[in-house]
Amino acid sequence: MSSTTADLLFGQLAATAVTVVSSRPDVDPQMVQEIFEEAGTLLHNGLALDHLDEHDVHTVVTQLCVALVDADPTAALMTRFYAATETPEGLDDPDGVALAYENVLRILEL
Numbered sequence: 001m002s003s004t005t006a007d008l009l010f011g012q013l014a015a016t017a018v019t020v021v022s023s024r025p026d027v028d029p030q031m032v033q034e035i036f037e038e039a040g041t042l043l044h045n046g047l048a049l050d051h052l053d054e055h056d057v058h059t060v061v062t063q064l065c066v067a068l069v070d071a072d073p074t075a076a077l078m079t080r081f082y083a084a085t086e087t088p089e090g091l092d093d094p095d096g097v098a099l100a101y102e103n104v105l106r107i108l109e110l
Contacts, residue, residue: 005057006044013040016065039068039108048103056092060100074110077101 017036021029043049049057067076081101088094104110 002050004054005049005052008057008061009043009049010037010040012061012065013037013068016069020069036068042107043104046103046107048107049100051093051096052100053092056097056100059091060097060104064104074105077105077110081105 013036014033017033020032020036021027049060052060063080064077067073067080070076078101081098084091084094084098084101088097091097
């Protein structure tokens with residue numbers, strides 16, 4: 001994973017953790033930050049996004065962060081997987097994006 005991709009991934013996940021903490025005052029902020037950091041590390045080490053260009057990486061990371069705070073992250077990611085394969089609007093490599101979502105589901109065991 002390029003340093004640009006890793007920076008984006010870790011930056012967006014950290015920002016998502018902050019959003020979760022601010023919207024749910026009953027959670028332990030450090031635990032939430034650790035969870036999102038661990039997710040980033042697993043995805044980075046698992047090379048989940050390495051095959052994507054910069055545009056598609058931005059799309060996947062943004063949608064990943066939205067999906068991870070959904071009540072059902074697995075369903076949210078599957079919805080994005082199917083959208084990439086069935087209606088791939090605005091994607092440079094729809095098959096690669098679908099593969100990235102599949103990698104995320106597998107790596108994070110969702």
